[in-house]
Amino acid sequence: MTSYDVAIVGGGPAGSTAAYRLATAGASVLLIDKARFPRDKPCGGGVTGRAARLLPFSIEPVVEDVAHRLECGLRYRHRFTRRAHAPLAYMTQRKRLDHFLLHKAAEAGAEVREGETADARELDARIVIGADGCNGASAKQLGLAEQVEHGVALEANYPYEARYAGAMVLEIAVIRGGYGWIFPKGDHINVGVGGNGEEGPKLRAELQRMCEAYGIDPAAAQDTRGYRLPMRLTATRLARGTTAVIGDAAGLVDPLSGDGMYEAFLSAQLVSEAALDVLAGRAETLEPYQAAVERRITPLTRAGWQAKRAFEHFPGTTYALARLPITFRALAKMLQGDMPDPARARGLERAAIRAVYAVSCAGLSRISRSYRSAASS
Numbered sequence: 001m002t003s004y005d006v007a008i009v010g011g012g013p014a015g016s017t018a019a020y021r022l023a024t025a026g027a028s029v030l031l032i033d034k035a036r037f038p039r040d041k042p043c044g045g046g047v048t049g050r051a052a053r054l055l056p057f058s059i060e061p062v063v064e065d066v067a068h069r070l071e072c073g074l075r076y077r078h079r080f081t082r083r084a085h086a087p088l089a090y091m092t093q094r095k096r097l098d099h100f101l102l103h104k105a106a107e108a109g110a111e112v113r114e115g116e117t118a119d120a121r122e123l124d125a126r127i128v129i130g131a132d133g134c135n136g137a138s139a140k141q142l143g144l145a146e147q148v149e150h151g152v153a154l155e156a157n158y159p160y161e162a163r164y165a166g167a168m169v170l171e172i173a174v175i176r177g178g179y180g181w182i183f184p185k186g187d188h189i190n191v192g193v194g195g196n197g198e199e200g201p202k203l204r205a206e207l208q209r210m211c212e213a214y215g216i217d218p219a220a221a222q223d224t225r226g227y228r229l230p231m232r233l234t235a236t237r238l239a240r241g242t243t244a245v246i247g248d249a250a251g252l253v254d255p256l257s258g259d260g261m262y263e264a265f266l267s268a269q270l271v272s273e274a275a276l277d278v279l280a281g282r283a284e285t286l287e288p289y290q291a292a293v294e295r296r297i298t299p300l301t302r303a304g305w306q307a308k309r310a311f312e313h314f315p316g317t318t319y320a321l322a323r324l325p326i327t328f329r330a331l332a333k334m335l336q337g338d339m340p341d342p343a344r345a346r347g348l349e350r351a352a353i354r355a356v357y358a359v360s361c362a363g364l365s366r367i368s369r370s371y372r373s374a375a376s377s
Contacts, residue, residue, distance in 0.1 A: 004123075006275055010247075011031055011112065015246070031105055031111065038098070042227040048336075051261045062100045064092055068087060069081060070328070082325070129243070139245045149230075152196075154225070155226075159188060174209070175194070236251060246264070257304070274292065
């Protein structure tokens with residue numbers, strides 16, 4: 001007889017949320033993490049409105065600022081500001097958010113073990129879920145999420161400046177395949193840059209340039225750290241038998257924004273539903289979780305890749321489209337959770353999104369022509 005219904009490796013946002021949902025439903029859950037909490041994680045620390053709406057409880061106790069304003073620039077030359085009526089993102093710190101979520105899982109009845117490592121193949125449970133991030137071992141141990149591409153990012157914390165309160169500051173195309181950001185926290189601001197994997201050697205210089213462009217003293221940096229952003233490729237397997245991976249361990253990071261919080265919370269919900277079906281005898285495997293990811297997350301991932309290509313190959317044109325009030329309205333609806341995916345857009349909002357996709361297709365055509373030219377030379 002197994003000791004647990006479900007064992008989860010990794011107590012980050014995906015793992016703790018899955019543990020909470022499963023324990024609340026009556027399952028016996030083991031949640032294990034190699035770290036002792038509170039512990040910090042490199043991350044901008046923004047939780048979009050749509051991500052927060054997925055949770056069965058409020059994260060208000062760990063929110064340090066609320067962004068209603070978007071300030072967006074293009075390569076430090078152009079800039080516009082847009083304001084939303086509802087929050088675009090809740091600003092927090094991972095050391096606070098993750099500890100809060102872990103505590104919620106424990107309160108729900110999950111057995112939490114901190115400071116312990118585990119081989120996902122050897123856990124005594126009917127169902128095993130890997131949620132230990134892109135640097136964890138569970139995906140490899142379970143033979144899942146083998147096709148993942150990685151972006152890179154570098155961030156640091158700087159003294160608080162009130163001018164950034166209530167804002168998300170984004171600087172587009174400062175690095176290939178990505179952007180720079182400034183996010184306000186309770187007692188500091190978080191500044192970072194991120195982009196394609198091959199841009200890693202340029203990150204430190206670009207972070208300094210970002211600071212200088214916004215009048216932030218680069219020498220005041222604290223807690224500077226780099227990290228990888230795992231982005232799942234099409235047809236990557238996320239479930240086999242009664243095992244699965246979720247969140248960053250599954251490569252579920254948005255290719256455009258580099259945000260993985262929404263995908264962490266949603267994959268936790270989807271795997272919990274599939275696991276409860278297995279435990280109740282309504283299903284034999286977690287394969288329905290994979291199918292649910294393809295329905296609920298893959299369309300967003302596909303849209304993210306398309307928008308990423310547009311900004312990467314035609315940043316000026318895409319920025320001009322992005323600054324249109326109608327485009328921001330569509331973006332705000334997606335960030336707030338009022339538009340589940342871009343395909344649901346209607347009217348002028350749909351036209352604006354389709355224009356961005358058209359630019360993306362032009363980018364693909366440019367890549368194809370370059371490839372053919374190189375092959376024939």
